[in-house]
Amino acid sequence: MHETDMTKALIVTVKDWWESQPERFKISSVHLIVGKFTCVEPVSLQFTFEVQTRNTFLDGAKLIIQETPLIAFCHRCQQEYQPEIGIQYACPECKSPMDDIRSGRELKIDRIEYCAETTTTQTYAPNI
């Protein structure tokens, strides 16, 4: 379940950014770009994010995942094509191997949405 590690990395990165800001904004959503040709399952990522952000600065923040398709470029045909994952990776026209991946390997924290109204008031019951 490497999504757990990925989520940890995600939270650490967002926290570094959050702490570098002049004010403690309330983060409403984190936008990820996840390629289809990675070992990451968006549903698992969504789940681990929910669990791991509970009672943290990201509590309640949404994780929005944009998936990018696998697109390869065939140098022989000089055109892009979409390999069918699990079935066919070579160029459908000339059968050249998939050698130049143009999209689908992304694993990126793209952007963060936050509210300018700061969280100065205690929104949770104090944990005493």
Add this chain to the structure above:
Amino acid sequence: MHQTFDAALGINLLHANQQGAEHNRAHFDRWGIICLNIMSSPGAGKTVLLERTLAALSEELKIVVIEGDMTTELDADRLRQYGVPVIAINTGRSCHLDSKMVAGGIHQFEHLHNPSDFNLVLVENVGNLVCPAEFEVGEHYKVALLSVTEGEDKPLKYPLMFQEADCLLITKMDLAPYLEIDISRIEANIRQMNPHATIISVSAKTGEGLEIWLNWVRSVTREHVPELQAATSD
């Protein structure tokens, strides 16, 4: 009233692991060591391949093994019999080695030995065809194993592992006659996503193909380690 703002980050999720891997690789480079990351599903024959490799090359090359195992030291104990240092990393419940775990292994190795005396680090990853492909550990080359009993379609189902590999070993060739399997189809499936990898069919039992594998290891090691280049040109 509050207003919503956007901050663009554009940071890779695996950034920290990648940095760690580069750090490990820089250590290896400084010591004149080449690192191979050996990956496969559980039971494809990584440990027995390492046994055969150590038996054949441990006089010729100075080898250290970094062994990733989920809970036991069984594999590490098997390999220690060949008289090479074996650093065992228990990965706990993690399904792959990451660069931080391997950095811990390197640290142990540094404590016990003089790294500059070595030429080759063999990292045996956790048995898994999915996650290890995504986490670099500081290797110079990736080696993936696929046993004939796993079926012809595995490269299509786990493409990333086979796409990333520099050397692909089709293992347990001695079992091929008992199975309805077409080795050329395995190769063709691998070639769909990886036109560059060296593909070698081997059997640790009969010794088939092992010399080709050993020569691959010799050649990438010599290419990488300057002192061996000088030694072979004598």
